[in-house]
Amino acid sequence: MEELIEILEEIQPGVDYDTCTTLIDDHILDSFGILSLVSEIEDAFDVEVLPQELVAENFNSAESLWKMICRLREEA
Numbered sequence: 092m093e094e095l096i097e098i099l100e101e102i103q104p105g106v107d108y109d110t111c112t113t114l115i116d117d118h119i120l121d122s123f124g125i126l127s128l129v130s131e132i133e134d135a136f137d138v139e140v141l142p143q144e145l146v147a148e149n150f151n152s153a154e155s156l157w158k159m160i161c162r163l164r165e166e167a
Contacts, residue, residue: 092153092157094135094136095132095135095153095156095157095160096108096109096153098128098131098132098135099128099153099156101131102120102124102127102128102131103119103120103124106119108152108153109153111152111153112151112152112154112155113151113152114150114151114152115147115150115151116147116151120150125145125150128150128156129145132156132160136160136163136164137164137167138160138163138164138167139163139167140159140163144159144163
């Protein structure tokens with residue numbers, strides 16, 4: 092998860108990713124940030140983030156992102 096936090100910090104610095112649960116709801120990550128994040132996640136974790144995964148519940152927190160990544164790795 093540390094690598095995920097580093098990726099998030101590169102895309103949108105200055106956010107407390109350990110506690111924030113409203114990355115999408117509060118517009119902390121915008122559409123460009125989400126696209127960048129998806130690309131970085133795919134490269135770093137060797138997963139494919141399909142369009143059906145692009146929902147707020149998967150991107151609202153680092154924890155939900157990590158759960159999605161782990162699930163995608165298991166399914167691969």
